[in-house]
Amino acid sequence: MITVKCAAAQAKMRAAGRVVEETLQLLERNIRTGVSTKALNDLAEDFIRSKGAIPSFLGYRGFPASLCVSVNEQVVHGIPDRYRLRDGDIVSCDVGAIFQSYHGDAARTFLVGQVAEEAQKLVRVTRECFFKGLKFCRSGYRVSDISLAIQRHAESHGYGVVRALTGHGIGTSLHEDPEVPNFFSPKARMRLQPGMTLAIEPMINMGTWRIRRLDDGWTEVTEDGLPSAHYENTVLITEGEPELLTGAEERP
Numbered sequence: 551m552i553t554v555k556c557a558a559a560q561a562k563m564r565a566a567g568r569v570v571e572e573t574l575q576l577l578e579r580n581i582r583t584g585v586s587t588k589a590l591n592d593l594a595e596d597f598i599r600s601k602g603a604i605p606s607f608l609g610y611r612g613f614p615a616s617l618c619v620s621v622n623e624q625v626v627h628g629i630p631d632r633y634r635l636r637d638g639d640i641v642s643c644d645v646g647a648i649f650q651s652y653h654g655d656a657a658r659t660f661l662v663g664q665v666a667e668e669a670q671k672l673v674r675v676t677r678e679c680f681f682k683g684l685k686f687c688r689s690g691y692r693v694s695d696i697s698l699a700i701q702r703h704a705e706s707h708g709y710g711v712v713r714a715l716t717g718h719g720i721g722t723s724l725h726e727d728p729e730v731p732n733f734f735s736p737k738a739r740m741r742l743q744p745g746m747t748l749a750i751e752p753m754i755n756m757g758t759w760r761i762r763r764l765d766d767g768w769t770e771v772t773e774d775g776l777p778s779a780h781y782e783n784t785v786l787i788t789e790g791e792p793e794l795l796t797g798a799e800e801r802p
């Protein structure tokens with residue numbers, strides 16, 4: 551079911567989004583060689599709780615952590631552990647927070663130390679894909695207009711667009727309708743209307759779009775072992791310009 555948020559609900563989503571945004575900024579300041587992904591998780595969880603919010607992902611369908619941390623060939627849903635970041639890694643951090651029953655959801659891919667130019671480009675283009683899609687986050691456009699804009703930009707650089715996972719509506723549930731694929735799907739014909747809130751999240755691979763899940767039951771990795779990047783914000787559809795409920799300061 552698609553939900554349209556009233557002004558009061560939008561205000562709560564704005565507050566949830568602010569917590570998520572500040573958590574990502576805190577993580578960015580702490581990304582460096584030698585930091586374990588578990589330490590990043592604990593930092594994020596403590597910060598979210600200090601703001602009177604609850605981590606969205608902890609316990610979600612049994613997910614065992616508050617933060618998803620996905621390094622290099624890991625696409626999404628990496629489980630934080632003792633792994634320590636190494637020079638040259640790219641690390642995707644996905645944060646969700648619930649504030650007064652409403653969720654915010656956003657992700658960034660950070661660079662650790664000196665990263666190869668081709669991986670830097672992947673991270674840059676993945677972020678650009680989000681903003682290409684954002685242009686179509688307007689009343690009257692269809693979900694598939696967002697999808698196609700993302701796909702075209704990624705594929706123009708020869709990258710693979712993950713098919714098995716998509717963006718989504720968001721509100722009092724972390725995942726609501728509609729699905730927001732990062733590739734054209736004839737099923738995504740719904741028209742956008744003011745008050746809809748969407749998590750738009752390009753997941754872009756340097757090589758093949760194919761992914762597989764590790765035996766831990768969560769971590770998605772590229773089938774060819776090449777790096778993958780992730781960039782996400784929660785977006786409010788309005789009568790005019792879309793509002794970024796996370797990442798307002800990221801807008802180019």
Ligand code: MG
Nearest residue numbers: 655749751782
């Ligand atoms: Mg999401």
